[in-house]
């Protein structure tokens with residue numbers, strides 16, 4: 001259930017609403033917009049739903065009371081109409097600009113990490129990626145440099161000024177990854193690792209949650225809900241392809257997720273065409289399509305010599321290919337940035353609590 005307070009409602013009126021909710025063992029969760037507060041109700045509303053709607057609707061300062069049917073509450077746009085904007089080292093994600101995350105699949109050594117970092121920074125990347133703890137399908141494949149890799153990533157960040165993102169695979173790694181990286185990535189294989197989700201929810205750093213390769217949108221948002229309800233509202237969603245019957249590509253990129261998520265949730269949405277396709281030559285067209293569909297950003301793998309890469313070389317871009325792609329992406333983004341409105345927001349209609357970017 002969400003309670004929208006009127007513009008001009010007093011703090012005492014909002015407090016009275018919160019107190020009323022607590023009498024029913026429900027927890028109020030405030031979302032402050034620019035003009036008013038929206039209170040989301042957490043807990044088991046069902047048994048007292050009709051009674052509460054009746055009581056709350058007539059309280060002073062209350063504009064509307066809407067029962068929410070969606071199982072995800074804090075991540076739902078109903079409870080938080082304004083877009084969430086995440087800021088790391090002065091770089092914003094979800095503010096209408098284009099986020100470009102790039103770097104190697106795995107950090108292999110100092111030279112390649114620094115060389116790649118400088119190349120992607122020069123070509124327009126806004127966030128630097130690099131895997132230190134690698135989730136590999138085979139136990140015999142390169143598993144990443146671990147903490148040594150994290151230290152190299154932090155050094156590359158210092159040299160280029162770019163904020164960083166890297167994967168954390170288990171709760172015991174959260175502290176060290178959060179110490180060295182600006183954004184924590186939860187990979188596709190761990191999307192429903194609930195103890196990891198709870199741990200990154202308490203880490204105090206933004207989290208990028210990749211879609212499980214067999215997960216529905218609702219399961220994905222429920223996973224994000226674990227992070228947000230553990231105390232971390234700074235979550236980015238990343239569509240990275242799902243498994244279908246198609247075998248030509250590594251996964252099938254589900255681009256409908258982009259507008260769908262912008263409608264269902266206030267969290268920023270990024271697309272990873274590298275893992276979605278598994279093929280270098282498909283990365284650029286799918287990145288362009290993602291931006292055209294309204295993605296807040298993309299994440300791509302880049303390597304100084306992809307044929308020699310220790311992981312995912314076949315989908316990694318060369319420096320030249322990356323520079324060519326970013327210039328095309330920026331052009332597409334310029335063209336579409338005002339076009340991807342939420343279809344449920346008609347022209348001129350202002351959403352409660354603020355305006356919607358998409």
Ligand code: PEP
Nearest residue numbers: 131187188189210240275
């Ligand atoms: C990655 O981005 O390094 C990665 C392993 O991606 P995914 O979890 O989407 O497979």
Ligand code: MN
Nearest residue numbers: 105301311312
């Ligand atoms: Mn990879």
